[in-house]
Amino acid sequence: xxxxxxxxxxxxxxxxxxxxxxxxxxxxxxxxxxxxxxxxxxxxxxxxxxxxxxxxxxxxxxxxxxxxxxxxxxxxxxxxxxxxxxxxxxxxxxxxxxxxxxxxxxxxxxxxxxxxxxxxxxxxxxxxxxxxxxxxxxxxxxxxxxxxxxx
Numbered sequence: 001x002x003x004x005x006x007x008x009x010x011x012x013x014x015x016x017x018x019x020x021x022x023x024x025x026x027x028x029x030x031x032x033x034x035x036x037x038x039x040x041x042x043x044x045x046x047x048x049x050x051x052x053x054x055x056x057x058x059x060x061x062x063x064x065x066x067x068x069x070x071x072x073x074x075x076x077x078x079x080x081x082x083x084x085x086x087x088x089x090x091x092x093x094x095x096x097x098x099x100x101x102x103x104x105x106x107x108x109x110x111x112x113x114x115x116x117x118x119x120x121x122x123x124x125x126x127x128x129x130x131x132x133x134x135x136x137x138x139x140x141x142x143x144x145x146x147x148x149x150x151x
Contacts, residue, residue, distance in 0.1 A: 013105055015121045016114065017041065020048040026060055030127055032101045037092055039068025045105075046075050049112045053079055065092040082107045 014029065021027040024044040029035040036042065040060060047056045053075055059068055069088035076082040085104050090096065 010102070011121060011124050012116055013102070013109060015124045016109060016116045017045060017105065018124065019116060020045055020112070023048070024056070024060075032098045032105065033095050036101050037094070037096050038065045039063075039070075039072060039088070039092070042072035042076075042104075042108075043068055045108055045112070046072055046080075050079065076108065080108070080111050082111065 010032065014032070017029045021029060021041060021044040024040070024047075027040050027044045029041050043054075043056070043059050047054065047059075054071070059071055063071065066088045069086075069091050073084045073086060073088065077084050082104075085107065086100055091101070
């Protein structure tokens, strides 16, 4: 059960993301899996820091998830020096790999402004679905593992 709880560093990272993406109504990051698959969260993080780099509305409304993810990863590489650690096709799925998303978001956290308010952390602690999503992810992993053993 202890493995199902969010760590403090995850809470801080999630608080930071929610704080930076608060002004983007299309973005509601509640976890490190499904909240990232449409590419909007990555673009919102970048745009909140550097709105001069691209037109948010064009990216948000006219591109597919894979295109939006590719856009965000290219902007991060070109302007922030963050290597393209993820393939857009691997993130644009029903349940992207949590560790991969965490690794990439941590890379962004290291180069973007990092002020996290206590209010933002409290907000994350009050999210009703964060532990439920984690439990579902945990069950999915076990189901995938079981089906691989049976095959």
